[in-house]
Amino acid sequence: MGFLGLSGAILIQLYHAVCGGEGNPATFILLLAIVPTLVMFLAMPFVRVYETVTISDKKHLDGLSAISMIIAAYLMVVITVENVLGLSRSMQIFSFILVLLLLASPLLVAVRALREKRQTLSSLDGPVLDTSALLDPPSSNIFPDGDHLVAEDSNILEAMSTVNFWLLFLAMLCGMGSGFATVNNMRQIGESLRYSSVQLNSLVSLWSIWNFLGRFGAGYVSDTFLHKHSWPRPIFMAITLGVMAIGHIIVASGVQGSLYAGSVLIGMAYGSQWSLMPTITSEIFGIRHMGTIYFTISIAGPIGSYILSVKVIGYFYDKVASEDDNSCFGSQCFRTSFMIMASVALFGSLVASVLFFRTHKFYKNLVAKRNLK
Template sequence: MNLAGYLMVYLALTERTEAPPVWLMSIYICVGANALTFSNTGALVACVKNSPESRGIVIGLLKGFVGLSGAIYTQLYLAIYGDDAKSLVLLIAWLPAAVYIFFVHTIRVLPYRRRAQGEEPNTKPFFCFLYISIALATYLLVMIVVQKQVPTFSHAAYSLGATVLLLILFLPLGVVIKEEYQVVSQMEESLQHPPAIAVQEPPTRDAKDDDDDDETKPSCGFAGCVTNMFKPPALGEDFSIMQALVSVEMLVLFVVSVFGIGGTLTAIDNMAQIGQSLGYPAKSINTFVSLISIWNYAGRVGAGYMSEFFLARYRFPRPLALTAVLLLSCVGHLFIAFGVPQSLYAASVIIGFCFGAQWPLLFSIISEVFGLKYYSTLFNFGSAASPIGA
């Protein structure tokens, strides 16, 4: 889908095909852009199911890398094609498709071993990923500032910068290989000293138990489905898709996300025009628009890690953290609304951070409230709040 959609856009831009009508170009963009939802769902849902006790950290990390992706693509585009705007579409067409094909077999749900009571979760690899992502964000920040300040940045310099970028980007593979090696070593060691196995007979079931089970099974007819739809389980249990979609909790989350994420996304999309209308110089506008992706990354990773920390240490609920982020975003909107002199720099930082922070909080809340059984569908239903809000 990614390759087909964006390749057709590229062929139309370079006049290798006849100029398509607007409706056909819209279909090309729709096909290409919606490829993201497949990769996003496959990677994020698999990782959350593999690490359910660190879901905030996992979602924050993955969404953090998504937040950096715009800046990453810019550096790769300048290194490969130079300043050729049409070739950017070609890069967007082939690079994601190549990555999907290369890594698709590594994305899977693995058997999950629950921790024993009192056993601490192994968060060391996640913190290694965090440090690598911080190094990547810092490197991108430095590269953006240097490229804006240096009048003539050569193609060789762009190529060198992109090479270093790719090395940092693939460092997490080293962490994974190291962890896998430790797991294999521990398994070999445990096989040399096998534990004692106790055999216990399963309890016998009588006919009465079977009758009780039949009574608790939901009826499969239309009337039974409608009835069950409005009889959801306790919060945290596995909801069905319809039970989740008609619940008050999902309605509240969706409305909050429409206005919260929609508001910050609208401000980000129009930040350049806002800067022009307030009389900021073009160089300043280009700089803080470029840096929004860095603040977006900081919000995603920061919210994922901090919400997990406060939840584990202080039982601070994630919906309350989402409320705090929404209130902070109001400060950024007010800076823009009142046109406070030189405040757009602060507003871009606040709004970029809050836009990023809302995503890991929203997706973590959905997984905690409605369970993981139908998380793929419910996760994407939550994602729909962004385009609707914008």
């Protein structure tokens, strides 16, 4: 999830290295269509199931996390320097080569983990980890949902018949929808506030980094508080949606630098939703049908984005835009839209709070059961 959050900034660096940042926008769109697909097909032969040693997994995961943080910090420095001082064509190519080397560094962690796994397996008589239990139906992980008892491993129809599913869906519609709407209109918002092209390009790249920090931070913090203090994950969803509402209010103010400050909060909160939602889905509804349930809930994002982008931002922008060229300059262009989106995010926070209270006992039992293993 973390590297997925950084992908936007990495692809923009690739565009600058290949086209110098001055090519036709159609070239960048073609790049977006080809590169992710090419990477996916190149990586497919390496995807397989490996036996693992659970006690040594954490240090390798920590290594991957450290690499992702280093990449994020490096991209932040490069984007800032390019924004303030500018980079020559040769420096753009050199900086992207360094990005490629950093992206290849997780292979070293994987090779080291594989070597340690082979050494450990050779010293053990039996299997290291029996993964078959992961797919066994749970016998006791059930919690009340209205008048029903919902098993942890639910199929999509069973999940959709619960209140918890629709609470999660509605919270995601508010959070992901307003996040999508913000990033989709960020350039037009910046143009209305008279940001330069360099500043707007930097904002798009920095959004990817803030998105990454939200994904990474929400997962780490929620894990820590869940296992150490039995805090249910939905409480962090409520908190991040509240932070998103604050970010929308800051953007709505239209003061100098408000788009930078607001997009930091919105981007981190938006990334947090993509980290928290899949984990909450797997914990509440189980992993057997997790993919189907996860992608069904993910539909909330495009639905919310369409409603807020077209029916809210588009509608209110057209009301204040010039009739001659449909342009608008000033904080009034998006103030009403972002105040509405702030209300939507705040409503999503309240919905997530309801989910928190409904699953509070379930999470306590879940942590207690895991501690017994």
